[in-house]
Amino acid sequence: MVANVQIIGLRKTFGPTVAVDDFSLTVAEGEFVALLGPSGCGKTTVMRMIAGITDPDQGQITLSGQRIDALMPERRHVGLVFQSYALFPHMSVARNVAFGLKMRRQTAGQIAVKVAETLALVDMSSYADRLPRELSGGQQQRVALARAIAIEPRLLLLDEPLSNLDAKLREQLRDDLKALQRRLGITTIHVTHDQSEAMALADRVVVMNAGAIVEVGTPRDLYQTPKTRFTAQFLGHTNIIPARVQFGRMITPWGELLGAAPLGAGAVQLSVRPEDLGLAACDQGAGHVTEVTFLGAEVEHRIAIAGLMLRSRSSGRDAPVHPVGTKVVLSFPADLHHLSQEPAL
Amino acid sequence: MTITRTTLWLLLLPGVGYLVLFFGLPLVLALLTSLGMGTIGTNEGFTLRHYADLFSDSVYRDGIRYSLYISVAPTLASLAVALPLAVVLQATFPGKKLFLTLYKVPLVVPGIVAAFIVMILFDRGGEMSRILKPVGLSLPKLVRDDWSLGVIIALAWKSIPFMTLIIGGALASIPADLAAAARSLGANRRVVFWQIELPMALPGITAAVLLVFVGSTGAFAVPSLLGPIYPKPLSVWMYEAAYQQNDWGLATAMGIVMSAIACAVLLIYYRLTHGLNRAIGGETR
Numbered sequence: 015m016v017a018n019v020q021i022i023g024l025r026k027t028f029g030p031t032v033a034v035d036d037f038s039l040t041v042a043e044g045e046f047v048a049l050l051g052p053s054g055c056g057k058t059t060v061m062r063m064i065a066g067i068t069d070p071d072q073g074q075i076t077l078s079g080q081r082i083d084a085l086m087p088e089r090r091h092v093g094l095v096f097q098s099y100a101l102f103p104h105m106s107v108a109r110n111v112a113f114g115l116k117m118r119r120q121t122a123g124q125i126a127v128k129v130a131e132t133l134a135l136v137d138m139s140s141y142a143d144r145l146p147r148e149l150s151g152g153q154q155q156r157v158a159l160a161r162a163i164a165i166e167p168r169l170l171l172l173d174e175p176l177s178n179l180d181a182k183l184r185e186q187l188r189d190d191l192k193a194l195q196r197r198l199g200i201t202t203i204h205v206t207h208d209q210s211e212a213m214a215l216a217d218r219v220v221v222m223n224a225g226a227i228v229e230v231g232t233p234r235d236l237y238q239t240p241k242t243r244f245t246a247q248f249l250g251h252t253n254i255i256p257a258r259v260q261f262g263r264m265i266t267p268w269g270e271l272l273g274a275a276p277l278g279a280g281a282v283q284l285s286v287r288p289e290d291l292g293l294a295a296c297d298q299g300a301g302h303v304t305e306v307t308f309l310g311a312e313v314e315h316r317i318a319i320a321g322l323m324l325r326s327r328s329s330g331r332d333a334p335v336h337p338v339g340t341k342v343v344l345s346f347p348a349d350l351h352h353l354s355q356e357p358a359l
Numbered sequence: 360m361t362i363t364r365t366t367l368w369l370l371l372l373p374g375v376g377y378l379v380l381f382f383g384l385p386l387v388l389a390l391l392t393s394l395g396m397g398t399i400g401t402n403e404g405f406t407l408r409h410y411a412d413l414f415s416d417s418v419y420r421d422g423i424r425y426s427l428y429i430s431v432a433p434t435l436a437s438l439a440v441a442l443p444l445a446v447v448l449q450a451t452f453p454g455k456k457l458f459l460t461l462y463k464v465p466l467v468v469p470g471i472v473a474a475f476i477v478m479i480l481f482d483r484g485g486e487m488s489r490i491l492k493p494v495g496l497s498l499p500k501l502v503r504d505d506w507s508l509g510v511i512i513a514l515a516w517k518s519i520p521f522m523t524l525i526i527g528g529a530l531a532s533i534p535a536d537l538a539a540a541a542r543s544l545g546a547n548r549r550v551v552f553w554q555i556e557l558p559m560a561l562p563g564i565t566a567a568v569l570l571v572f573v574g575s576t577g578a579f580a581v582p583s584l585l586g587p588i589y590p591k592p593l594s595v596w597m598y599e600a601a602y603q604q605n606d607w608g609l610a611t612a613m614g615i616v617m618s619a620i621a622c623a624v625l626l627i628y629y630r631l632t633h634g635l636n637r638a639i640g641g642e643t644r
């Protein structure tokens with residue numbers, strides 16, 4: 015009974031604050047979508063409106079053709095995992111997981127079987143009789159997830175489920191979560207402000223800022239060919255270089271980029287990832303190294319050129335290291351990318 | 360640093376000493392007096408005479424029963440009003456601020472004033488009957504009536520805001536996400552209240568109930584003014600024994616019995632709420 019989701023024109027204001035504006039999104043059956051954006055951009059508000067905990071001012075939410083935006087939350091059959099986990103503190107792990115099943119008037123036998131099955135799924139079988147306060151953060155997170163999936167929801171909503179965990183555990187639970195979602199095939203919307211989490215988990219990423227959707231795409235497309243400066247900068251680091259296209263030639267602040275295919279017309283903004291920006295020592299070079307940082311797997315150079323500050327990263331054991339002050343020339347990838355939805359500077 | 364026995368006692372002294380001095384000592388003195396070995400009144404040597412008097416006299420037995428009645432009934436009446444009120448006050452509604460100020464007024468009104476207010480309003484020929492008469496309604500007897508309704512009203516009137524405050528605080532401290540989680544799992548508002556909010560607020564409710572109960576146990580002014588001629592609560596008999604008959608042995612025996620009953624009720628209540636917690640919240644583990 016996995017559903018597809020269609021959201022049209024969702025809007026919510028709190029007094030003068032526009033928390034969510036004109037939010038439209040379609041999620042296919044079984045798809046894993048991540049809502050990615052900085053803190054306060056309205057991600058939680060979107061989730062709460064889908065779950066029915068917050069009433070939207072405007073907009074429609076449809077699950078597999080059924081309008082749900084006027085339904086009480088208990089009628090929506092949507093699983094929700096909170097950032098705070100929101101486990102019932104006075105109930106054991108097993109009773110937490112059983113809660114939704116009891117509400118569905120299943121028999122004690124059915125409930126016992128389902129609880130055992132779900133706890134096994136999240137590897138928490140041996141903790142069934144513990145109280146939430148007797149569990150670690152990661153264990154509580156698993157129980158919260160188990161409680162949400164036990165009711166076999168049509169849609170699973172995860173609101174920053176991993177953000178209260180330390181980095182190592184976060185990575186492990188992230189992998190577990192992905193495996194579980196693939197296995198169960200539940201349509202999932204996952205909220206996060208962590209771009210690597212969004213990219214690792216999701217089939218598609220929805221980038222949000224200030225209550226509105228900025229861009230939607232696969233992790234790869236958003237990373238490699240972002241249309242906006244916001245997306246380019248939010249998903250990792252990038253160098254933004256203002257340029258002009260004149261007579262089929264690409265002109266940067268320090269001169270023509272030889273061999274670059276012209277993109278767009280007039281003024282454009284190029285976005286070049288640090289790992290795509292090549293670097294070679296050259297006495298006639300227009301730039302010079304201002305800082306070198308060894309990051310373990312990579313070496314990062316900062317280069318000052320024509321009033322811009324650019325980053326270049328190279329990886330591998332033999333990655334060359336240029337001392338501060340070295341004059342350098344830059345090399346660009348053949349398929350230059352520019353931010354097509356960004357107004358010209 | 361290792362804490363020696365002596366330093367531990369020294370550290371505990373302020374707290375324990377306070378308890379011993381102002382709570383334990385008077386209790387022991389009262390107990391001794393009630394056993395005929397008192398420092399106030401006559402010292403006649405160990406005797407259980409006062410307790411025998413107390414329990415053999417039907418007047419005092421009725422007094423005990425009545426004392427219990429006018430502490431349990433107002434407590435239940437307060438709970439019946441305060442719990443729904445505390446729930447309603449969690450929501451926002453127009454005029455809430457004003458209401459929040461007004462409903463606390465009884466907190467600062469002394470019991471004896473509350474008793475007079477009830478008397479003026481509800482006694483035969485009081486304001487209420489004057490107002491209701493033209494409409495053809497008449498009030499039941501509320502002052503010095505057989506069921507002590509006036510006493511119950513006055514005591515409850517005073518303790519409702521207190522209970523509401525404590526229970527409201529307990530409810531407000533429950534994270535809103537819990538109710539939201541329960542709703543998304545299929546629980547309606549009613550189920551959320553009974554299975555999530557009530558069990559979680561139970562410690563606060565218990566505290567409020569106990570404090571109100573203990574407060575009403577020793578009520579003196581209100582039952583004296585509004586209660587029936589007979590029976591009288593133990594507090595009133597105590598006063599008469601001590602100050603009119605100068606029988607301190609009997610008075611302190613009543614005090615000890617009253618305290619013992621209060622303790623017994625508290626214990627029973629703890630057992631009940633513990634059971635209640637298991638019943639509605641499931642087993643605690």
Ligand SMILES: Nc1ncnc2c1ncn2[C@@H]1O[C@H](COP(=O)(O)OP(=O)(O)O)[C@@H](O)[C@H]1O
Nearest residue numbers: 028031032033052053054055056057058059060
């Ligand atoms: N109940 C509320 N009352 C007032 N403002 C709110 C409320 N909930 C959210 N907001 C505001 O709406 C905006 C979006 O909040 P939220 O959806 O929680 O963001 P996110 O989850 O992306 O961090 C924020 O500016 C926040 O302050």
Ligand SMILES: [Mg+2]
Nearest residue numbers: 054057058174
């Ligand atoms: Mg949030």
